[in-house]
Amino acid sequence: MRARLAIAASGQACELREVALRDKPQAMLDVSPKATVPVLITGNSQVLEQSLDIMLWALAQNDPHEWLAPTQPGMDAMLELIAECDGPFKHHLDRYKYPQRHADSQGSGHHRDEAAFWLSRLDARLQRQPFLFGAHAALADMAIAPFVRQFAHVDREWFQAMPWPGLQAWLQAWQESELMALIMEKHAPWAPGAAGVRFPA
Numbered sequence: 001m002r003a004r005l006a007i008a009a010s011g012q013a014c015e016l017r018e019v020a021l022r023d024k025p026q027a028m029l030d031v032s033p034k035a036t037v038p039v040l041i042t043g044n045s046q047v048l049e050q051s052l053d054i055m056l057w058a059l060a061q062n063d064p065h066e067w068l069a070p071t072q073p074g075m076d077a078m079l080e081l082i083a084e085c086d087g088p089f090k091h092h093l094d095r096y097k098y099p100q101r102h103a104d105s106q107g108s109g110h111h112r113d114e115a116a117f118w119l120s121r122l123d124a125r126l127q128r129q130p131f132l133f134g135a136h137a138a139l140a141d142m143a144i145a146p147f148v149r150q151f152a153h154v155d156r157e158w159f160q161a162m163p164w165p166g167l168q169a170w171l172q173a174w175q176e177s178e179l180m181a182l183i184m185e186k187h188a189p190w191a192p193g194a195a196g197v198r199f200p201a
Contacts, residue, residue: 001146003038004183006055008200009142010062014040015196018187025192052082052143059139067142071134078133078140085144089118093147097154115151119167122148126166137174145174 007014019028019037032039032049040048040057048054059068070078092115094101099108122144125132132140148171152159160168174180182200190196 002051016199017190070138123167
């Protein structure tokens, strides 16, 4: 989701090969042995295997919405907040969302509460301003929103009942955006020998 957001927003186009993770094509494993998505092969054959790296690459080509230029400084602060999301928050999110996959005596409720503490900090920012780093959406918003969406969807009633008006409004606006609708278009899994599809369409 992150990678598609940045590619679409930057005006780049690529050949999209949808992957079913239960049946990973050998062509993907050949270029990326880590066997997770996303994977991007650039025009000069560079292989990018992390979603944030793909975002930064796409926006370095073109950044019409100024995601790399928030109205509040600056890039280091955005990357620090994203690292908190990708590290501690994602750790608790995974154990809240998939307790059956993680042998953990603390339980999913503990991980929900730990993740919620971090989300309350985001809400405090978003009650002061419309986006995480000021007046317009920036890299941090687009890199963090997909994981907040995952958290919210585990128990939507619980999430909506929390005293997070800034966070809830921010997430709803992002989910209802044209860009979100564009990246959520469904595609059939790619099969060896088949052509990919153009993305964005």
